[in-house]
Amino acid sequence: MKVRGDGYRFVIPALILLSLVTVYPLVYVFYLSLYRRLLIFDISRFVGFENYLFIFRDDRFWNALKNTIYFTVTSVSLELLLGLFIAILLNRTFRFKGMMRAIILIPWAIPTVVSAKMWEWMYNTDFGVLNYLLGMKINWLGSPFWAMNAAIFMDVWKTTPFVTILLMAGLQVIPQEIYRAARVDGAGIFAIFRKITLPLLKPVILVVLLFRTLDAFRVFDAIYVLTGGGPANTTETLSIYAYKVLFQTLQFGYGSALSVVIFLCIGSISIFYIRLLSKGIKQ
Amino acid sequence: MNSRFKTQYSKSKVVGLYLLLVMTILYCAGPLLWQFITSLKPDTEVIRMPPLLPQDATLDHYVSIFEGHPFLRIILNSAVVASLTTLLSLIIGSLAAFGLAKLDIKYKALILGFVLSVSMFPPIATVSPLYIIIRSLGLRDTWWALILTYTTFSLPLSIWILTNFFREVPDEIYRAAKVDGCSPFQTFYKIMLPLAAPGIVTTAILVFIFSWNEFLFALTFTSTPASRTIPVGIALFPGLHEIPWGDIAAASLVVTIPLIILVFAFQRRIIEGLTAGAVKG
Numbered sequence: 001m002k003v004r005g006d007g008y009r010f011v012i013p014a015l016i017l018l019s020l021v022t023v024y025p026l027v028y029v030f031y032l033s034l035y036r037r038l039l040i041f042d043i044s045r046f047v048g049f050e051n052y053l054f055i056f057r058d059d060r061f062w063n064a065l066k067n068t069i070y071f072t073v074t075s076v077s078l079e080l081l082l083g084l085f086i087a088i089l090l091n092r093t094f095r096f097k098g099m100m101r102a103i104i105l106i107p108w109a110i111p112t113v114v115s116a117k118m119w120e121w122m123y124n125t126d127f128g129v130l131n132y133l134l135g136m137k138i139n140w141l142g143s144p145f146w147a148m149n150a151a152i153f154m155d156v157w158k159t160t161p162f163v164t165i166l167l168m169a170g171l172q173v174i175p176q177e178i179y180r181a182a183r184v185d186g187a188g189i190f191a192i193f194r195k196i197t198l199p200l201l202k203p204v205i206l207v208v209l210l211f212r213t214l215d216a217f218r219v220f221d222a223i224y225v226l227t228g229g230g231p232a233n234t235t236e237t238l239s240i241y242a243y244k245v246l247f248q249t250l251q252f253g254y255g256s257a258l259s260v261v262i263f264l265c266i267g268s269i270s271i272f273y274i275r276l277l278s279k280g281i282k283q
Numbered sequence: 284m285n286s287r288f289k290t291q292y293s294k295s296k297v298v299g300l301y302l303l304l305v306m307t308i309l310y311c312a313g314p315l316l317w318q319f320i321t322s323l324k325p326d327t328e329v330i331r332m333p334p335l336l337p338q339d340a341t342l343d344h345y346v347s348i349f350e351g352h353p354f355l356r357i358i359l360n361s362a363v364v365a366s367l368t369t370l371l372s373l374i375i376g377s378l379a380a381f382g383l384a385k386l387d388i389k390y391k392a393l394i395l396g397f398v399l400s401v402s403m404f405p406p407i408a409t410v411s412p413l414y415i416i417i418r419s420l421g422l423r424d425t426w427w428a429l430i431l432t433y434t435t436f437s438l439p440l441s442i443w444i445l446t447n448f449f450r451e452v453p454d455e456i457y458r459a460a461k462v463d464g465c466s467p468f469q470t471f472y473k474i475m476l477p478l479a480a481p482g483i484v485t486t487a488i489l490v491f492i493f494s495w496n497e498f499l500f501a502l503t504f505t506s507t508p509a510s511r512t513i514p515v516g517i518a519l520f521p522g523l524h525e526i527p528w529g530d531i532a533a534a535s536l537v538v539t540i541p542l543i544i545l546v547f548a549f550q551r552r553i554i555e556g557l558t559a560g561a562v563k564g
Contacts, residue, residue, distance in 0.1 A: 006386070006387070006467070007382035007383070007385075007386025007387055007388040007467075008382070008388060009382075010378045010379060010381055010382030010386060010467075010471070011378070011379045011382040011383060011388060011394060013375045013378060013379070014375050014376065014378070014379035014398070014438055014442060015379075015394070017375060017434065017435045017438065018397070018398065018401055018435060018438060020435075021409075021413070021431065021432060021435035021436075022401050022404055022409060022435060022436075024412075025408075025409040025412035025413050025416070026404075026408065026409060026412075028412035028415075028416075029408060029409065029411055029412045032411060032412060032415075086307055089300070089303055089304070089307065090307075092300065098550060098551070100304065100307075100308075101550050101554060102546050102547045102550040103307075103308050103311055103312055104307065104311050105546045105550060105553060105554075106311050106312055106315060106543060106546065107311055107314075109492060109539075109542040109543065109545070109546045110315065110539050110542065111495065111496035111498075111513065111514050111517070111538065111539070111542075112496060112498060112514070113496075113498050113513075113514035113515075113517050113518045114514070114517055114535045114538065114539055115314070116518075117517055117518075117520075117531055117535060118314050118315070118317070118318050118532075118535060119314065121317075121318070121321065121528050121531070121532070122314060122317060124528075126330075126332070127329070127330050127331065127332045127528075128332075129317050129332070129335070132332050132333065132335070157310070157311075157314065161311070162557065165554050165557050165558060166557065166558055169554070169558040214403055214405075217405075218405040218406070218407060220406075220407065220498070220499050221498040221499065221514070224498075224518075225498075225518050238407075239405065239407045239499075242407050243407060243410070243499070246410070246411050246414075247414075247503060252411055252415075255411055256411050256412075259405075259407055259408040259409075259410070259411060260408065262405050262407055262408055263404070263405055263408040266403060266404075266405045266408075267403075270400075270403050
């Protein structure tokens with residue numbers, strides 16, 4: 001039973017702030033996207049959906065979209081696999097559990113910009129520790145093939161902790177009796193994983209995928225600091241492209257149109273996952 | 284706790300397990316460790332490989348980052364922005380969470396849905412209009428531009444975690460307070476807030492870390508060391524000719540250590556915050 005009382009007074013400050021700083025700008029960005037607006041020359045002219053039509057013919061946009069999708073799919077899958085592995089490993093009972101959990105949280109806590117600088121230094125062709133340990137001379141950040149994959153390795157390192165923590169919480173909810181019963185029945189490790197762990201973990205995996213896909217799709221700091229979108233735009237993602245159009249070439253109209261498109265992509269991804277999730281709950 | 288472990292696993296399996304653990308530790312902490320090693324090397328050794336370890340360890344880089352550039356000011360900016368954001372987000376967020384968890388509100392599900400959907404907003408979608416708004420308010424290159432933005436973008440997280448905490452406080456306590464003549468607001472700060480203290484700590488840590496680490500808005504809204512925060516300071520680290528890797532390593536360590544301390548002191552709370560709602564459904 002709920003307690004009576006006028007709750008609006010308590011919620012209003014939050015709603016006002018959220019409306020002013022997120023909803024209003026969202027309406028504003030759509031309005032901006034209908035204009036040709038160059039900030040430095042004080043030019044502002046209504047052009048309707050011209051900016052959106054131009055997006056379709058803009059090769060750089062399609063390149064950024066392709067990069068973003070490649071980054072998202074690859075890094076999220078790797079994070080999920082690695083996170084699942086570490087979560088199962090840490091879920092075994094052993095000493096120092098609290099300490100282990102703190103250690104795996106380290107990459108999560110480090111500012112993304114700092115971790116990008118750290119990895120940039122480790123990727124250094126001549127003095128980087130990575131080439132030294134591998135005994136190779138790979139130009140990680142300068143080669144069109146390696147640069148995006150280097151960014152993905154960094155992102156996997158940075159975000160696996162989050163995945164691990166969520167999956168561990170999911171694992172702890174699974175009753176030990178089920179495992180014991182399965183072992184008594186003679187089920188092997190892989191059968192147990194496939195038949196018990198994976199199905200029972202599915203809702204948590206979906207939540208992890210939702211959070212991580214959204215984060216990876218809007219990736220900015222990590223790649224912006226690591227490669228700046230280079231070499232030859234091979235690591236330029238949608239957010240980086242939009243940012244450059246907005247704040248380097250100062251085309252506020254076109255940049256805003258790109259922002260709206262990113263927003264629509266993110267919205268569709270969320271709706272897709274939330275549908276999947278609610279379907280899972282109903283079953 | 285350990286009996287199951289001891290009875291079920293043979294010795295070789297235990298060794299294998301610990302080996303995997305050590306590899307996990309190295310993977311997670313290795314890059315930071317390497318940054319620490321680099322920060323101790325004099326410049327001539329930084330750009331030489333091998334040796335792996337410093338031959339002539341020095342603290343020069345830790346001195347030089349504070350000399351000649353405004354690193355201290357940048358740390359102060361981050362500390363003020365992150366602290367004030369945390370405070371504001373807790374005040375506004377806990378009020379809203381209390382209302383949503385314990386009071387009568389129409390369209391409650393709708394409001395919660397709206398709050399959660401905001402957490403999915405891509406920051407890049409709002410950065411151009413916010414830049415124009417902040418510029419016209421004369422807030423460019425001030426702490427307040429960041430505090431306002433961060434407080435708002437951290438509200439969904441605060442409200443979500445705190446609503447879950449307030450819900451667990453039994454309704455009887457709230458009713459008893461009302462019988463004793465407490466107004467809803469008195470009940471809120473005299474009874475509910477102390478009871479939800481663990482949730483407040485969890486929220487505070489997560490919001491603080493978010494504000495300490497945020498980059499996109501900080502890069503856009505700040506232009507001088509007067510308001511520049513740590514991520515921007517590190518990203519735009521000044522170098523005369525070559526990239527000063529030793530200095531960057533030292534600076535990285537200095538700004539990361541507070542976070543590492545937070546993680547080790549509060550790992551339970553952090554994990555609770557990260558998993559809030561995600562697992563329960």
